[in-house]
Amino acid sequence: MQAVLKIISESPKSMSAPETVDKIYDLKEKMFGAGKDYADTKRYFNELMLGLEPEISSIVKKSDNPLKAAVQYAMTGNYIDFAAMENVEEGELKKLLDKSSEIVINEQELKALKDDMIASQKLVYLTDNCGEIVLDKILISVIKELNPLLSITVIVRGLPVVNDATISDAEQVGLADTVHIMGNGSKIAGTVLDKISHESKTAIENADVIIAKGQANFEILREFGLNIYYIFMCKCIMFADRFNVPLYSGILVNDKSVCK
Numbered sequence: 001m002q003a004v005l006k007i008i009s010e011s012p013k014s015m016s017a018p019e020t021v022d023k024i025y026d027l028k029e030k031m032f033g034a035g036k037d038y039a040d041t042k043r044y045f046n047e048l049m050l051g052l053e054p055e056i057s058s059i060v061k062k063s064d065n066p067l068k069a070a071v072q073y074a075m076t077g078n079y080i081d082f083a084a085m086e087n088v089e090e091g092e093l094k095k096l097l098d099k100s101s102e103i104v105i106n107e108q109e110l111k112a113l114k115d116d117m118i119a120s121q122k123l124v125y126l127t128d129n130c131g132e133i134v135l136d137k138i139l140i141s142v143i144k145e146l147n148p149l150l151s152i153t154v155i156v157r158g159l160p161v162v163n164d165a166t167i168s169d170a171e172q173v174g175l176a177d178t179v180h181i182m183g184n185g186s187k188i189a190g191t192v193l194d195k196i197s198h199e200s201k202t203a204i205e206n207a208d209v210i211i212a213k214g215q216a217n218f219e220i221l222r223e224f225g226l227n228i229y230y231i232f233m234c235k236c237i238m239f240a241d242r243f244n245v246p247l248y249s250g251i252l253v254n255d256k257s258v259c260k
Contacts (some may be wrong), residue, residue, distance in 0.1 A: 003027055018190040018216040025161075038082065038130075038163045045080055045131030045163070046172045048090065052097070053134050060138055067114055067146065070139040071231060072100040075250030077132035078214060078233040083162040083189060085235060096248070103250040112254060113229050117146045120208035125154045125179075126191050128214030128232075133165045136213065137175045152179045153203050158196070159187035190216030193224070215239055221255070228255040 007023045029035060056073055063069035076096045080088055117123070125140060127133050133156075140152060154175060157164045167183050170176045185197030191212065193201050204210060210228040212221055218230045218239075230253050234240045240247045 003031075016190065016192070016216075016220045018188055018220055019192055019195075022161075022188045038160070041082070042130035042163050042165075042169055043172065045088075046134065046169055049077070049131040049134035050173055053138065056097070056135070057138055057141070060142060066142045067117075068105060068110055069101065070135075070142040071105060071110065071113075071252055072103045072250065073097070073135045074132070074139045074213070074231055075103055075233055075252070076100045077135035078128060078231070078250075079235070079248070080129045080131040080163065081214070081235060083164075084215065105250070105252050109229070109252050109254055109257065113252070114146065116209045116227065116229075117143050117150065120147070120150060122207045122209075123150055123152045124204050124207040124210045125152060126204075126210065126212040126214075126217055127154060127156050127165045127170075128217070130163045130165050130169050132213065133169060133175055134173050137173060137178065139211075140175075140179060153182055153207075154179050155182050155184050155191070155200050155203065157187065157189075158183035158185035158200075161187045161189050164189055190214070190220040192220055218258075222258050223255065226255060229253070230255070230258075 004024055004027065007027065008020060011020045060066050060069045060073065079093055079096055082088055125136065127136055143150065154170065156170055157166050160166060167181055170181045175181065182200055182203065184191060184200040186192065186195050188195060208227065210226055212228050212230050214232050215235065218232060221228055230251065232251055234243060234245055234247060234249050234251060237247065240249065243251055
């Protein structure tokens with residue numbers, strides 16, 4: 001505990017929570033050995049969501065607003081987070097997926113996202129968790145239909161961290177067959193621009209628009225002045241209070257709106 005408190009007390013005020021947690025993970029591994037291996041869990045949830053992909057894709061395509069439906073599902077998939085959730089229950093996940101269409105989305109932000117998808121040339125999509133990336137894959141397919149000429153780069157974690165998606169997960173779910181996939185070279189549960197690969201950082205900084213999945217990316221990237229649309233589920237009280245919504249609500253918000 002003294003070592004943990006030392007890490008926290010010596011962290012700069014500007015350091016995000018995911019960066020601090022990464023240091024604590026390193027300490028834990030040094031003191032107690034390697035942590036839990038999530039490889040089997042990741043494969044299981046990837047296969048689970050692949051089994052649901054045809055049905056969900058069909059629902060999205062038949063929707064009056066495919067982009068909205070795909071975003072709602074992508075939000076729901078953010079539930080599969082073993083770092084933020086005490087328990088990720090398959091039954092609860094399916095209940096949430098069944099109610100995806102009930103998620104309230106800020107229509108102004110959704111319209112801005114659609115307009116940006118149509119007008120942009122380069123999109124970078126920052127993923128979060130295993131399983132969830134199947135729903136990201138569906139959202140990306142909808143975006144491709146909106147703008148077939150849009151260049152899309154998907155950036156995943158460079159190294160394993162809890163159940164976050166890596167290149168092997170992208171390959172397992174077939175996402176690597178549809179878009180360019182890039183590992184960010186980091187094991188931090190989020191996208192820290194000065195701690196990811198030069199290639200990833202360049203892609204992000206040169207993108208016209210960025211979709212960033214997960215609470216960690218919101219904590220790390222907000223107010224950097226990039227055109228980022230954050231998509232995630234509020235899985236803790238801090239985020240629910242921040243956005244004044246019930247726990248497990250879905251959020252779509254642009255960085256410009258956050259900075260107002």
